[in-house]
Amino acid sequence: MRLRPGLVADYRSDVAIFRSNVQRFWFAVLLVAVVLLGLGGTLPLIPGLVDFSLTGDLLLIAVSAVFASIGAIGLNIVTGFAGQVSLGHAFFLGLGAFTGAVLGGSEVTRQVVDLSTGQFVEKTLVVGYQLDLSIWLPAAGLVAALAGLIVAPVAFRLRGLYLAFVTLGLVFIGDHLFREASILTGGVGVGRPTGVPSLFGFRFDQDGEFFGIFLEKEQKLFFLGLVLLIVLGFVAKNLARSRVGRALAAIRDRDIAAEMMGIPLARYKMIAFVVSSFYAGVAGALLYSAIGHLEPGTFNLLLSIEFIAMVLIGGVSTVSGSIMGAVFITFLPKMVKWLAGITVFGLDPFFFISDSPAGGFVNLPQMELILFGGLIVVFLILEPLGLYGIWIRIRNYWKAWPFSY
Amino acid sequence: MRAQLLHEILPAAVPDGTPLLEIHDIHLSFAGVKAIDGVSLTVRRGEVFAVIGPNGAGKTSIFNCISGVYRPQRGSLSFEGHDLLGMRPDRVADLGVARTFQNIELFPQLTVLDNLMLGRHQHLRYGTPAAMVRIGKAAREEARNRAVVEGIVEFLDIQQHRKSFVAMLPYGIQKRVELGRALAMAPRLLLLDEPTSGMNLEETEDMARFITDIRRELGIGILLVDHDMHLVMDLADTVLAIDFGRPIAVGKPREIQSNQDVIRAYLGQEHAVADPGGSA
Numbered sequence: 189m190r191l192r193p194g195l196v197a198d199y200r201s202d203v204a205i206f207r208s209n210v211q212r213f214w215f216a217v218l219l220v221a222v223v224l225l226g227l228g229g230t231l232p233l234i235p236g237l238v239d240f241s242l243t244g245d246l247l248l249i250a251v252s253a254v255f256a257s258i259g260a261i262g263l264n265i266v267t268g269f270a271g272q273v274s275l276g277h278a279f280f281l282g283l284g285a286f287t288g289a290v291l292g293g294s295e296v297t298r299q300v301v302d303l304s305t306g307q308f309v310e311k312t313l314v315v316g317y318q319l320d321l322s323i324w325l326p327a328a329g330l331v332a333a334l335a336g337l338i339v340a341p342v343a344f345r346l347r348g349l350y351l352a353f354v355t356l357g358l359v360f361i362g363d364h365l366f367r368e369a370s371i372l373t374g375g376v377g378v379g380r381p382t383g384v385p386s387l388f389g390f391r392f393d394q395d396g397e398f399f400g401i402f403l404e405k406e407q408k409l410f411f412l413g414l415v416l417l418i419v420l421g422f423v424a425k426n427l428a429r430s431r432v433g434r435a436l437a438a439i440r441d442r443d444i445a446a447e448m449m450g451i452p453l454a455r456y457k458m459i460a461f462v463v464s465s466f467y468a469g470v471a472g473a474l475l476y477s478a479i480g481h482l483e484p485g486t487f488n489l490l491l492s493i494e495f496i497a498m499v500l501i502g503g504v505s506t507v508s509g510s511i512m513g514a515v516f517i518t519f520l521p522k523m524v525k526w527l528a529g530i531t532v533f534g535l536d537p538f539f540f541i542s543d544s545p546a547g548g549f550v551n552l553p554q555m556e557l558i559l560f561g562g563l564i565v566v567f568l569i570l571e572p573l574g575l576y577g578i579w580i581r582i583r584n585y586w587k588a589w590p591f592s593y
Numbered sequence: 594m595r596a597q598l599l600h601e602i603l604p605a606a607v608p609d610g611t612p613l614l615e616i617h618d619i620h621l622s623f624a625g626v627k628a629i630d631g632v633s634l635t636v637r638r639g640e641v642f643a644v645i646g647p648n649g650a651g652k653t654s655i656f657n658c659i660s661g662v663y664r665p666q667r668g669s670l671s672f673e674g675h676d677l678l679g680m681r682p683d684r685v686a687d688l689g690v691a692r693t694f695q696n697i698e699l700f701p702q703l704t705v706l707d708n709l710m711l712g713r714h715q716h717l718r719y720g721t722p723a724a725m726v727r728i729g730k731a732a733r734e735e736a737r738n739r740a741v742v743e744g745i746v747e748f749l750d751i752q753q754h755r756k757s758f759v760a761m762l763p764y765g766i767q768k769r770v771e772l773g774r775a776l777a778m779a780p781r782l783l784l785l786d787e788p789t790s791g792m793n794l795e796e797t798e799d800m801a802r803f804i805t806d807i808r809r810e811l812g813i814g815i816l817l818v819d820h821d822m823h824l825v826m827d828l829a830d831t832v833l834a835i836d837f838g839r840p841i842a843v844g845k846p847r848e849i850q851s852n853q854d855v856i857r858a859y860l861g862q863e864h865a866v867a868d869p870g871g872s873a
Contacts, residue, residue: 430724445698450686
């Protein structure tokens with residue numbers, strides 16, 4: 189029976205992700221806008237949209253932002269939904285990255301002289317099996333998920349600060365493993381090629397035509413990431429509104445009461461860690477595919493904190509907040525650079541930020557770190573719901589406009 | 594909707610008076626403090642069994658022993674023949690024991706509906722993969738259990754608070770939601786830990802009516818702890834008075850009311866307590 193438009197008449201539509209056609213419409217608009225951003229100047233039909241497009245390094249950052257979003261959703265599942273503070277996200281990202289690289293990347297060999305015979309022989313420096321994307325990407329997620337499964341029992345007994353410290357230890361263990369296992373990772377300062385994003389022969393890492401439209405490799409990767417993000421985003425959203433999501437929220441809010449409501453804590457903490465690590469593995473495997481090179485030193489504490497910042501600034505325990513946070517944090521270096529170069533009426537308001545590494549009061553990377561810490565503090569105090577909370581307030585304001593309430 | 598509530602919650606047809614919970618001579622001590630010292634009790638189906646006693650007498654400790662939060666050092670606890678000793682809290686809940694808490698233990702960041710749906714957790718039969726795609730079974734199960742929860746919403750008359758976050762609700766309503774969450778678990782034994790503490794007269798009256806209705810319509814066993822003596826005397830079939838973890842007296846409300854030892858315990862005077870393991 190069709191009642192008033194938008195009137196909820198059954199339980200299923202009451203808990204739907206999009207509860208009205210208005211929401212569906214605006215999601216579609218957002219999607220079209222993002223696709224146009226990615227297509228950029230290559231779409232000849234609408235010349236006016238050229239200014240609207242992402243090109244060059246902006247596009248490269250956008251690719252990272254999309255993949256980072258997947259990782260941020262992952263962290264939000266364990267830290268936001270289930271309330272288990274994890275500083276070990278970099279470890280799972282790294283596991284995914286190197287699994288993807290080993291299975292999907294190319295081998296690195298070098299000619300060396302065999303001392304006993306005096307002959308030149310091929311020596312394998314880094315192994316690589318060059319498998320298809322359809323194999324190495326799920327494998328990267330699964331290996332990370334398996335690691336999550338192994339780590340999860342620690343979280344059964346610990347919570348809060350203690351869990352944070354244990355997961356912190358995980359980063360250092362991971363860092364050490366990645367540095368030492370040079371046959372898989374290439375070793376410190378050298379690194380190795382990432383997994384080749386080639387799906388059934390279609391190369392995402394090479395410029396080429398796709399259904400008659402010429403796309404640069406960054407554009408292809410952007411769309412690959414976008415599709416994965418949409419799928420994994422909806423999966424996370426479904427999880428959040430299911431019995432599993434409610435159980436995780438219950439454990440976050442009051443774990444002892446949750447247990448007395450019939451929720452086995454160990455089982456659900458395990459689910460949170462496994463799903464979260466899977467997301468991290470997938471994100472890690474793709475994060476550096478645009479650059480094509482991977483270095484073991486990347487997966488350190490700073491990367492974990494970067495993801496924590498994405499979750500906190502974007503919005504704890506929201507999927508859209510994770511994406512907003514990831515985009516914001518990934519674009520932060522670019523924004524700082526832009527701020528440093530800005531001039532108002534011939535004056536330089538950000539004169540203290542220097543372009544060169546040595547000069548000035550603070551240089552760009554230092555300014556990024558300052559903003560990083562500052563923003564986390566500011567958001568925690570002033571807007572605990574993050575960018576998502578700001579968005580909700582804007583939305584509610586316009587819902588009631590022009591009235592105050 | 595009410596019919597659906599009854600249909601979902603009504604326990605298997607066993608006659609009133611069948612023993613549900615049997616506690617025999619439990620002892621619990623924390624280091625030197627004896628919290629429970631030889632308490633025995635039996636809660637039967639369709640019965641309201643009240644435990645009273647001054648502050649610190651060990652009432653909530655008894656609840657925590659049943660729920661599996663504490664493990665008594667001695668004695669036995671069984672529910673419908675299942676040994677509860679050393680069982681994890683979530684397993685005890687699975688058996689059909691639900692409880693409310695002295696200080697509200699709702700999930701403040703969830704809505705009333707989500708809190709009640711959480712009570713349905715063990716009745717929602719689908720796994721994590723189904724939850725991720727949410728087609729077919731998961732969606733059907735959610736809708737079916739939502740109908741049950743709506744029955745409870747109607748029973749407790751909290752329709753207007755459905756989508757409110759629990760943290761925003763007044764205290765009396767929160768207490769009611771907590772009762773609803775326990776009911777949603779479709780228990781055969783309901784543990785109510787001070788359901789009317791901190792409530793005004795009107796809220797207490799409402800709560801008393803809910804308890805009477807639950808007992809009459811669902812016929813489940815209720816174990817009640819409360820400091821409101823009028824409420825206890827009105828509702829309970831059997832009352833057990835304890836002090837310092839030891840049973841003082843057990844019997845019909847009227848007998849307990851006139852028991853000199855119970856009166857002395859409340860006034861803080863010298864009184865006799867039964868031997869540990871005595872006939873309580």
